[in-house]
Amino acid sequence: MTNEQLEVMRAIQKLKAKKLPCALATVIKVKGSAYRKEGAKMLIDADGVTVGLISGGCLEADVAEIAKEVIKTKAPIIKTYHLDEDEVWGLGLGCPGTVHIYIEPIIYTTQNIEEVDECAKEIGAF
């Protein structure tokens, strides 16, 4: 895992501690020369602020918009982008190919956080 990806994981832990809702976008399938590989992640908070990259900069804004919806609906979705080489070159963007991105809500209620904490305590005592 790259430092950039570890940054995303730390950001999740931070939002989790504050119980702030967010969404996680993960590249789950790539064909062609899209910039980031499977496993690349971007975290999006309710305001659309992002940490991490899932492409060379061409999909982040769009994914962030969808992620804001995912936070509201609390339902994960899979978003597929087909980026045609010629079209992409015409726009001056550098990531042609097909990318599948899984966007899931990460929402911690007081209840499930307590459950996790309790569990951690029990493991600690073990």
Add this chain to the structure above:
Amino acid sequence: MNVQKKLAPFDAWLDAIDQQQAAVLMTITEASLSQKNYRICYLENQSPIGSFHDQALELDALSIAKEKLRQSNPQSESLMIQDENELDVDIFFDVFVPSPTLMVFGAGHDAIPVVKYAAECGMKTVVIDQRSLYNNEERFPHAERIIARPEDFTACIRVTNRTYIVVMNHHIEKDKQTLKFALSSLAPYIGVLGPKSRRIKILDQLYLEGCHFTYTDLQRMHSPIGLDIGAVSSEEIAISIVAEVIAVRTRHKGGFLQGAEFIHQSS
């Protein structure tokens, strides 16, 4: 064990990354849109956390996850697996492995750039040398330092399949004892400084002492050490050594990219 199951697979995965523990998060991405039991977190050598709605799927996915953690440079990917009804199901395997460890035996002046460059490349670094005058914080500020004699290695050094070993004691007897320890460990790479004649001498000596290693054991041994870049200075040699470690981990050959079809190869 029941206690652990309460932890959601995703949280178990987050914790594993936080604690630098190898783990695979398996997600049936399609199923997650409509049902529960779509996710399992497998922590290395532990019982899985979470479950799938289908047992055939669960067993296959787990064996893939375990295999991934045995690889030197496993990649995250989506794979198609058949469930109990022989229907294809897409599962995303998100793999986390802790950063590799570079273990350098011998704290001489030429070990300094090796440890420095390896640390800059994100590896954990460990220096082993019984001489505290050489093996100290001033010389190796980023490394864990172990002051130990070869006879104590087994007791105080832990080598895993993610530990890459470099032997550079500048002392043939110590190199021999270190190599004996290294070849009996799980290390996927054992680089030994020195020419081919030295390698033969050490191995012959070990053979006479009754240490018989298999061909597979010896394939992990790289001596002369490093990539062939004509390195002369300690710094150049360090680059050639660290580059070799990276190439072995990613299963690349280590030549010129000029003329190559791909920059990265899949694992």
